[in-house]
Each structure stands twice: as C-alpha cells, then as structure tokens.
Amino acid sequence: MARPKIALIGAGQIGGTLAHLVALKELGDVVLFDIAEGTPQGKALDIAQSGPVEGFDASLTGTNAYADLKGADVCIVTAGVPRKPGMSRDDLLGINLKVMKAVGEGIKANCPDAFVICITNPLDAMVWALREFSGLPHNKVVGMAGVLDSARFRHFLSLEFNVSMKDVTAFVLGGHGDTMVPSVRYSTVGGIPLPDLVAMGWTTQAKLDAIVQRTRDGGAEIVGLLKTGSAFYAPAASAVEMAEAYLKDQKRLLPCAAHVKGAYGLDGLYVGVPVILGADGVERVVEVKLDATEKAMFDKSVDAVKGLVAACKGIDPSLA
Numbered sequence: 001m002a003r004p005k006i007a008l009i010g011a012g013q014i015g016g017t018l019a020h021l022v023a024l025k026e027l028g029d030v031v032l033f034d035i036a037e038g039t040p041q042g043k044a045l046d047i048a049q050s051g052p053v054e055g056f057d058a059s060l061t062g063t064n065a066y067a068d069l070k071g072a073d074v075c076i077v078t079a080g081v082p083r084k085p086g087m088s089r090d091d092l093l094g095i096n097l098k099v100m101k102a103v104g105e106g107i108k109a110n111c112p113d114a115f116v117i118c119i120t121n122p123l124d125a126m127v128w129a130l131r132e133f134s135g136l137p138h139n140k141v142v143g144m145a146g147v148l149d150s151a152r153f154r155h156f157l158s159l160e161f162n163v164s165m166k167d168v169t170a171f172v173l174g175g176h177g178d179t180m181v182p183s184v185r186y187s188t189v190g191g192i193p194l195p196d197l198v199a200m201g202w203t204t205q206a207k208l209d210a211i212v213q214r215t216r217d218g219g220a221e222i223v224g225l226l227k228t229g230s231a232f233y234a235p236a237a238s239a240v241e242m243a244e245a246y247l248k249d250q251k252r253l254l255p256c257a258a259h260v261k262g263a264y265g266l267d268g269l270y271v272g273v274p275v276i277l278g279a280d281g282v283e284r285v286v287e288v289k290l291d292a293t294e295k296a297m298f299d300k301s302v303d304a305v306k307g308l309v310a311a312c313k314g315i316d317p318s319l320a
C-alpha cells in the first residue's frame, strides 16, 4: 500500500517543523508547498538528508505548484503571515483571508478528498473561510488551536504541581484568542479535577487563575520573546497529533476548531469544542455541560469569533 501523501501548505517556521515531525514519525510522504521560490525545495531537501541519520522512510519534496498537491490525503495549512509583537491574531485578518482564498481554491482543484487542518490565524475565522473557499465537507476541515492551548495549559499545570505532563489532562473551549475558555473543572491531574486539588492544598485559586491567564496569553508570551514571529514547535506538534488521529482512525477526543451546528446552541460556526477525530475527520462534536460562568465565557468567545466572520464577509463579498 502506498504511503499517505501529506501536503503542507506554507513552508515557513511551522511548515518546516511539520515536515520534520511527519518524517520522523513516518506518517507519510511530504509535499511542502509555498509561494516563496526555493524555500519549500530547500527545506524538503534538508530534512530528506536527515533521513539516513534518523532512519526514516518518507519522501520529501518541495514545490511552488498547486498541481503537486494532487491526491493528498491530508493538508495542513500554515500559509499566511504570523504575528509581530504588539499585534493580535485578529490584526492578521485581511492579509490571511486572501491567502485562504488562494489555498482553498488550490485544495478544491487538486485534493478535494483530503482531510484539511488549518493553523493560519486568526484561526476560527480562517478555518471557516478556508472551508467556504474549498467547498469541502465540514467534517473534513478543522482548525488546530485547542490541542495547542491545552498543551500550554498542561505544561503550566505540570510545573505548578511538579508532576509529569503525561498525567495532566486539560480542556480548553472557545475561540483561539484572548477569549478562549480554559476549563478548570474538566482539567485533571491523574483524574483529580483541579478544584479538588485546590481543596487538597496543592495550589491556590489565585495561582490557578494566574495559570489560566498565562494560558490565554500563551501565544503572545512567545511572540514577545521571539520578536520576529510566533510559536512553531508546539503548534506543529499539535497539528501532527490531529493528522495522526485521522490517518490511523484513532478516535481521539481532542479540542479542535470544528464546525458546530446544533450543539452548544450554535447554528453553523467554527469554534473550539471537544470532538472525536477518526477516519471520517470530525466524527462527532462532544457537547459537555457548562456551568453559568463557563457558559458566559464561552458565549463571549463565540461573539468574538462571529465578529471576525462578519469582518471576513465585509472584506470579501463572495463569502456573504
């Protein structure tokens, strides 16, 4: 059986890291695509030359032609521009919307059967626009945000409790922005919910609140440190986890920016919710019970996403 074909659209910081991880994990053959001439070709060659040392079997090629995406099983989209210090994800809207149009049309023409994972920011609006431009079924187009946001939350919690990150599960809902909702009730250490750990004296509510805020600001903290771009190692690892869930039909329950129609009182909006990822893409949206505070935070986040979608429609009338 042929190896799966994984198209990485955007060969920048995240795209290059994705290619490296996909090869190391032998998830399939990689086609790196970018509009910048030489960049995808150079990165593909460099990673391919690490193959004899690492011992992986995967072919890596770079291209500037959409036709080379033909037959891709998975597309991971990072094309666009990242944030600079002082910019919010929303500031990227106008530029990256045009990129989503080109990429969506390229996917539609060349690999309409692919499972598409969007990473480009502002995420919830860009994954919506990419779905609109590509015309793919909603279950086959998903955004990567919740896996990254919950990984950040898990990392901070493991530091606070001095326990292995493996034993920390975390749950993040809502849009990938300042209004995201890291859920304390649904996050655990070895199955013990965080509020119980406060009651057990492992931490204080004030420290937990600070960790929640640091999670919300997790991307900006890295932008501030790097000064020339945004995070790429953890975003790439998060998207690869989602691609693997699809390719291996793992039925993972992961927080993703998925199309929600019916659940959570929504009528067809892309926003971060827990979903089951398997061979059919998003196989199920999992609707958890939110308490009044969580619901208020989730609604605020939904409103922010709706505002971005409306702004997209204002910029590109074909989306209205």
Ligand code: APR
Pocket (backbone or CB within 6 Å): 009, 010, 011, 012, 013, 014, 015, 033, 034, 035, 036, 039, 078, 079, 080, 081, 082, 083, 092, 096, 099, 102, 103, 119, 120, 121, 122, 229, 230, 231, 232, 235
């Ligand atoms: N088609 C294909 N590639 C494009 C296009 C386009 N129309 N426009 C830009 N690109 C490419 C750039 O040439 C660049 O190589 O997208 C790549 C983006 O890479 P980086 O600038 O290194 O950005 P990166 O850190 O990878 O982040 C990409 O993901 O997390 C988000 O906010 C982030 O939106 C940003 C995206």
